[in-house]
Amino acid sequence: MDQPSPISRRNLILGAAAFGVPAVLAGCGSDAPSPTGQGGGGLGTVTIGSNASDEIPKKTLDTVVKGFTQATTRINTVDHNTFQENINRYLRGTPEDVFTWFAGYRMQFFAEQGLAVDISDVWQEIGGDYTQAFKDQSTGVDGKQYFVPFTYYPWAVFYRKSLWQERGYEPPATLDEFTALARKMKADGIVPIAFADKDGWPAMGTFDILNMRINGYDFHISLMAGKESWTDPRVRQVFDTWRGLMEFHQPAALGRTWQEAGQSLAQKKTGMYLLGMFVAQQFPEADRDDLDFFTFPEINPAYGTDSIDAPIDGYMISAKAKNVAGAKALIKHFAQASSQNVATKLDPGTLAASSKADTSGYSALQKRGAELVSKATHIAQFLDRDTRPDFASTVMIPSLQTFVGEPNEIDPLLAAIEKQKANIFR
Known part of the structure; x- marks a missing residue:
């Protein structure tokens, strides 16, 4: 069956100031080449700053990245809470090219700070794979897109x-x-x-x-x-x-x-x-x-x-990315239904954001989760993402x-x- 449209459209209000934290993320995790993601294609090296520190999400990202063959990848994995608490200074410091983040308000906050790359050109290619609601949650207050949805969960x-x-x-x-x-x-x-x-x-x-x-x-x-x-x-x-x-x-x-x-x-x-x-x-x-x-x-x-x-997780490109072309190729890979199919198979607690994802292989729990979201009148992104x-x-x-x-x-x-x-x- 088709993936239901989970997120009702709403106006997202943007915060005006970033929060201060004492540490940066770069170097906090493992910055060695991902053993599963060395594509070695013609786009050089693409680095990824990841908050997927738990065992299953970490394995999921490694496996999905393994299927990306256009460039060599390096994943810097940081404890989830540390990543979230230090994201502002990380993005202002020496961030990786691509980083894991959240849709909606939180995405808009950093886009307005000039800390993310406009990926509207990517959306011209991938837009047909997402409902308008997901696109809305990936769009800044300037009407441009800065985020690629990957998975969500109720x-x-x-x-x-x-x-x-x-x-x-x-x-x-x-x-x-x-x-x-x-x-x-x-x-x-x-x-x-x-x-x-x-x-x-x-x-x-x-x-x-x-x-x-x-x-x-x-x-x-x-x-x-x-x-x-x-x-x-x-x-x-x-x-x-x-x-x-x-x-x-x-x-x-x-x-x-x-x-x-x-x-x-x-x-x-x-x-x-x-x-x-x-x-x-x-x-x-x-x-x-x-x-x-x-x-x-x-x-x-x-x-x-x-x-x-029902928060949405996905990927953005940092404004200080050294390899924007490689980064855009990678986030297109994340947008593919085939990539999200891998993720939902490996991680039983997630649902695919792409409307073209194959939900026939969903577990009973995942099917129930998709049904719950599809029936909800209003979807919040979670307190720390909605403020x-x-x-x-x-x-x-x-x-x-x-x-x-x-x-x-x-x-x-x-x-x-x-x-x-x-x-x-x-």
């Missing part, structure tokens, strides 16, 4: 079918049913909700879905753009609701990585986990067919379950970690967020 509540069948659990449709299910799991000796926030970003997904379920997509995006107050009673209701669910969350979350939480789900120590579909990476291949999900249940009937997070990078990294990461550690101190926290927001969104 966020949902994941669980093991065998455990649920054994215990008689059913996917909840409302928050009350969700809470009742969590209580039953707790009584059964199972930690209801796997949870981890050592790296700072996973809790953003919980905030996103609660805010969209309670206040709707438009309010959420407006809040991310700095147009709403964090002391608004509507925002407080999000944190109040979250606090009410905390007793069901896996404890000591600030000392746990998402990988460890995912493994607890795989081991049936926890009952469910709100995360991106990439949680499948933490499951042994033999157990992946046992993984299923439901979209986070309704809280406010006015919005139902019309919105989800300014400085606000996400310097304000929201520590603020949400503070809340996770002390969920009863809501009002002072929201006042502090609002004060910092006012200084950043000026």
